[in-house]
Amino acid sequence: MKQKNYLDLYQQTILSHNKTPKNFGKMTNPCCSIDGQNQMCGDYVSLHLTFDKHRPLRDLLINLSFEGEGCAILIASTSMMTELLKDKNIAEIKELIIEFKKILHGEIEYSQRLGDINIFAGLAKFPSRKQCAILSWDTLMKGINN
């Protein structure tokens, strides 16, 4: 069972995001860029963020892109994260990051708001690969908190 589910998980969504990641590349004049690295393997991401300057709190993320080098899980997780978080405000982003981590650690089974990203629940049994999935989300959270 485990084998089938896990390889299915790779095949269905992760592989396609890995091959053609969304929002991949540099950004001209981002508000900020944040780097994250997986100490265990050296994989890394750079996230570029642009917030809406016209809003008084400047808390609406209107553009988000990434660069980096990593395995299919890292690239797909980041690609899907950028799609999800565009046009969200900081409070929502924080909530979604927390929700993603709950899914990953098996604390909740399903999140309506995360949609396709729920497939990463399949990683609950692979602790060493959770690091790959979580890197960009943690990096973003750290950046937002700073």
Added chain:
Amino acid sequence: MVLEIMCGQIKKIREFFPLLTEQKSANIVYFDNASTTLKPISVIQKMAEVYRNYPVNVHRGAHSLGEQASVEYEKAREKIRQFINAKSTKEVILTKGTTEAINLVAHSFGERYIRRGDEVILTQMEHHANIVPWKMFCDKIGAVLKVVPFTSDGVLDLTTYKKLLSPKTKIVAVIYVSNSLGTINPISTIIQDAHAVGAKVLIDGAQAVAHFPIDVQALDIDFLCFSGHKMYGPFGIGVLYGKENLLEEMPPFLGGGGMIQNVSFDSISYSSLPNKFEPGTPPIASVIGLGEAINFIKTIGFENIQKREEHLTAYTKNVLKGITDLKIFGDSPMRCPVFSFNLNGIHPHDISTFLDQKGIAIRSGHHCNQPIMKYYKVPATNRVSLSFYNSEDEINYLAEVLQQARIFFL
């Protein structure tokens, strides 16, 4: 008992290892021997015997249980002495592992012999364990690190090495067998050249000890470091061999009980070798277990191990070369059965998870060799590392699953 390990007898050899024979794990293909070798039943039983029959401290008290533990413990040290042909058990220092042994030398040899402006030579293929302690020490006192490069074949550039050597060189620290590339380095030449300029040599033997015999006297090695768990022994035990005259001159590394003669708040006098470098209660069962691992290696015989592993090395190389889009890093003519490779740009983590799902355990990552990854311009590699107990069938199965992975990730 000497066993001829021929293809047909491999089943018998595998029976020494519970992981390879017990029902729940018997189908695992274990190709991560460079990370740690499997443990034979004799080692497991010996350690259980210690914990069951004489689970007490060594070199303390006068009770007979303690006496038994001490005798077994020192017997193991003598086995280690014989294993590497050291002159005396005073030269066999028991440590937590290779890493602690190298730290001991960097700190203690460094403090005694290395001064600001002196030079330490390493190679570009060192494990982080043989880089970080030296870098930390050199930065602290203002000594200079020099690095011997390797060629794309994964062979050390000895011409550059000779040019780097000078009277400023105090120590050369070299890995005997590369844990990523499998290269066996020509340490005999390296040692002779270093000694010609008055430098000492530390050999990181972690990846060598399980594969062929090492004679510290014949090779004139000044320091040899290795770990028990990479030679069919327990975790948490390693060895530092050092020439007695050097160890005598070096100050203690860690302080504590068991390494002193007299202690007062005004002064301390230290024990003689080897105790001077062994403070605190040692991992007694692991030391005795390492002695048993040496017995195990003797039972199989290095001659058999080498013959079998040379065959497996050639066989694996041939099979891997037959896989489309697979690139092997390093191609030294002198090598152990350790292969780093990438497959068609697929990230090694994805490959290793795929293989894991098919029951094959390999390692993916930088293998504590970031300078090697940088040289080949890759973030990570897949690494397959074999032992004499691996079979041709397992290698064929690996090839089959790698072909599947290549198609899966297309």
